[in-house]
Amino acid sequence: MIIVMEKSIDQEKIENVVGKLISRGFDVHRSTGSDHTILGVVGDVASLDTREFELLDGVQEVVRVSEPFKLTSHTFKRERTVVDLGVCKVGGRDVVVMAGPCTIENEKQLFGTARAVAKAGAKVLRGGAYKPRTSPYSFQGLGIEGLKMLRAAGKEFGMTTISEVMEISQIESALEYVDVLQIGARNMQNFNLLSAVGQVRKPVLLKRGMSATIQEWLLAAEYIMAGGNYEIILCERGIRTFETYTRNTLDISAIPVVQKLSHLPIIVDPSHATGRRDKVMPLTRASVAAGADGVLVEVHIEPEKALCDGPQSLYPEQFVELMDELRIIVPAVRRTLA
Amino acid sequence: MIIVMEKSIDQEKIENVVGKLISRGFDVHRSTGSDHTILGVVGDVASLDTREFELLDGVQEVVRVSEPFKLTSHTFKRERTVVDLGVCKVGGRDVVVMAGPCTIENEKQLFGTARAVAKAGAKVLRGGAYKPRTSPYSFQGLGIEGLKMLRAAGKEFGMTTISEVMEISQIESALEYVDVLQIGARNMQNFNLLSAVGQVRKPVLLKRGMSATIQEWLLAAEYIMAGGNYEIILCERGIRTFETYTRNTLDISAIPVVQKLSHLPIIVDPSHATGRRDKVMPLTRASVAAGADGVLVEVHIEPEKALCDGPQSLYPEQFVELMDELRIIVPAVRRTLA
Amino acid sequence: MIIVMEKSIDQEKIENVVGKLISRGFDVHRSTGSDHTILGVVGDVASLDTREFELLDGVQEVVRVSEPFKLTSHTFKRERTVVDLGVCKVGGRDVVVMAGPCTIENEKQLFGTARAVAKAGAKVLRGGAYKPRTSPYSFQGLGIEGLKMLRAAGKEFGMTTISEVMEISQIESALEYVDVLQIGARNMQNFNLLSAVGQVRKPVLLKRGMSATIQEWLLAAEYIMAGGNYEIILCERGIRTFETYTRNTLDISAIPVVQKLSHLPIIVDPSHATGRRDKVMPLTRASVAAGADGVLVEVHIEPEKALCDGPQSLYPEQFVELMDELRIIVPAVRRTLA
């Protein structure tokens, strides 16, 4: 941590700041320039609140040198994390396509959709059983019955399965029926839930919160890793901005930024990012072209009858077309389609 | 719900949209103008996803007429809700000041702070026992031991107590020890938690999520009310914007907006909104001048030694000065200080 | 325009609103439902401020049916606008690459960069002569001398030239020396400047303002078209959000959104959107994969010596690599590289 003192202040104020640092157990390295005195603070500053020193008399600015995340950072692990999902690997050479309905509604809908996306080349089947709905009056999901259907469909079509858990009490059944646990955007800072899935030994897909900075997102992953679960896939799904033509604004830059800061794989959910079917295809292509390790796309055999988010679900034939487009694009990023 | 069809489209497309509406059980009222045909849709459209119709061929725009919230709305209840906290009432003529440390650290700190704020005129004592921390390496709170201290301090100084619950499993002990349950900004869309406090018969203070629209905030309150708990106090605490000089941007306009839309009382937390002690006093005055039903201010007997958020905590003597300023302001909004 | 009246209000309030509308020369179509009365307003409502009616007693909501833009809209012109730049066309089958330095510094720098990008396949040469700088103490550009160099370089390498005008007084010289006039993000709502380039008969590239909605952006284009200049190319260059890891957040969704709303071509400037060289290549690929009609990329023969925005300029060899990647991607969007 570096503390920049104000211009030409008296020695006493500097001593006061230095004294406080030393009393807290830090070593202080002082550097006096023509304009400013700068204090270099050495020790375990990770848990220190920088604002505490900013408010001291004579302090102009406090700068954290070390990033607040550890396990998720490249400094901790140089090689990229590859999460093995059995039928495919996320974070390696392959770009992985995950697809399926927003919500599991019934066997016919789930198996019909699964058959279509499996045939087109998707390796992972998604489907929600517990649904976080903005309104208490909306359909809330089938619960365990849905998870059972998801397991059956995954088995039938040779796909890995992924589904969201919203609450600690749901983890146990999810572990029994699904392969990857998803933490949704609204729960990205539900720290108790993050700690709980940190105890689990199954991969976790962690969606970015609607207004989470990339740093907060990596700190949420840190919560999971701190519990010992290192199998994390990050998922960008759009952030909230002033623009209202789309449901959210896909932060496509998050892909190269995360890849520079962390060793964890990153995929994109273009369906929630835009909220409209006709925007999903361009944004899926863009995500893969930008270097994403995979995509999570909502597909429904009959979107107009979907109980949830039908308007952002692709028709099966659109999904086939999309897969063909992705096959053209992947060589441009020196990747292959899983 | 109103559906505006595109200019000069053929009759067939209109019939298609009308057909779909009728098959879903809605009544349709058609109005043909020189430019546009407009369809008025009558029935229970609350659970309908408007995007579903926006994507139909020939549809230009879909507009929801009824607001998605019911119980929180003025339409449901014309008179303002007054939440009775025993020693004071929130939502009535009195402006209520809630104060205390961010986190309960030990008896000396809590009782010292409580004594100071009680003497200055605060009626409600705040203090966190379960702390949502962005980093897993930060202090996480004292848990039940903290709640016991809070109850003791409340009793000693004749104050109502408020503390945050982050997880369903914490509700039981909170009910035993505190008077008002707080739902924090990060949990505003933790729907399971909202439903759980909806079953409780104690007042709930619901903070606005960092990037929640006012509509989403009222829908979160709707989750609680739908469970039967009508004693809700809303709390604005700053939203996330592009500006970085302050931790968040206090949305002061939320006060008159919420008061127009809903019957629920609204207070302001200026401490989290700004994150700096020297901004807390101006924003507390501003909140009361704008018509807030109360404020929730962090105070600490020794802020520089606080384990959490010390830089945004007022010194006791600043709090005394602030109370004096508020006493000058309240007549301008035809209120009194509780 | 549609006016939704509040639930179960008395007839008098409705008559009052209807009266006001009629006195302003509108026709009113009344539709009475079980809950709400809805008024359809017919006439030239384009210049009407909807808030005026929202504030009337008994009015719940006012909805504009017709979009506020006319000439820029698909309704006005169904086929897509193709802007002919001589050596290439923007908005047709070809994806057009525009490249060059942020600022024209001297002949050696400009000609060196132009030679490199022309050889790699760029068709349009960019270079700033008038620079909008956030600080008054930064380099402000070479002015007319720069424009002369740009014309010479364009001629030498057979490229169309583009440069920014910041002020009405600069238009005359720009017309003499450059082929396409650029309006920068900070001037997107400089309405006098927009009107002035509307009088010109050269193509205009209109960048999106840092915090402009897509609707405001199209209305800015409308200002230019209203003057009679229909040769407009829109350019997305990132919007301001809460995320600070990148300079701006590229709104990649703007591409399909604009293509749905308007007939005007849209290109992307990934250099300003990210502000960092290592993010420019992924975002350029993403833009083309999302369907952009072109890209505007900053390239500099010696970025580390650039007087402005060096850190976001590509090295010539990176630009060559990028062009190769784009050639792989374009078939996925059924396009060719110009």
Added chain:
Amino acid sequence: MIIVMEKSIDQEKIENVVGKLISRGFDVHRSTGSDHTILGVVGDVASLDTREFELLDGVQEVVRVSEPFKLTSHTFKRERTVVDLGVCKVGGRDVVVMAGPCTIENEKQLFGTARAVAKAGAKVLRGGAYKPRTSPYSFQGLGIEGLKMLRAAGKEFGMTTISEVMEISQIESALEYVDVLQIGARNMQNFNLLSAVGQVRKPVLLKRGMSATIQEWLLAAEYIMAGGNYEIILCERGIRTFETYTRNTLDISAIPVVQKLSHLPIIVDPSHATGRRDKVMPLTRASVAAGADGVLVEVHIEPEKALCDGPQSLYPEQFVELMDELRIIVPAVRRTLA
């Protein structure tokens, strides 16, 4: 400027960075810690682009120590600037109320409104003659005729006058007829216009851009001061956020933040910040309670007939009531009402 090198990197990379700094004429102060090497850079770094060094191999972070603004900063001038407007002073003990119609429409409207606000206690009369309108089809203002009326009304009621200039060519006539030149939010980064009013010797009111950071706003003021015009009043008028219930989000925190960073006075325009009459009164009270040096409020004798922004204009009787409320509040901030 401070450059933090990555952990445990080899000496060669450090030498490379140091070499570049020295070749640019800077002095470098090296400080080696257990983890990091830190370079202190001394010299005129104000015009340096920090990103240039961030991209060098081995560099972890670059931190600017000195703020980019000079003349607007407290470091340049310790005592607060007081702008003398003849009939009142802005930035001193008095809180100054400026009021009047959004747009000057005709003599009757202007004089009627001026009479009402003068009687209620406003000292400065506002009125637009050149109007920046989002749509080219909206009323664009009366121009010089409007300015003449404004001067006459100011004279009649003993008020200082203020009006917006949108374009360099309008400055001359504005100088002839009005006392204070206003630069609107959309022109906050119209650098040519800023430089031009920097040459003028009349006070300038500089509105904050819709999405400008406080730093960019002060740099815009720096453009004016760099020209020699030191009579600047800053005006907060709401920023763009994701919330849509209000037209903009008033950033009330900007008041104490600007007062800490700069010596320039700051006032608030609550009318544009909210866009609705019923929100203007609470936000005006809040602004004064937060410590603003003044407010700029839109008032219209017949708001429902206003050609522009009628819905955000107060009725004269509301303005009287507001002035009474402000008189109650000012002692709380140790001020008086001008």
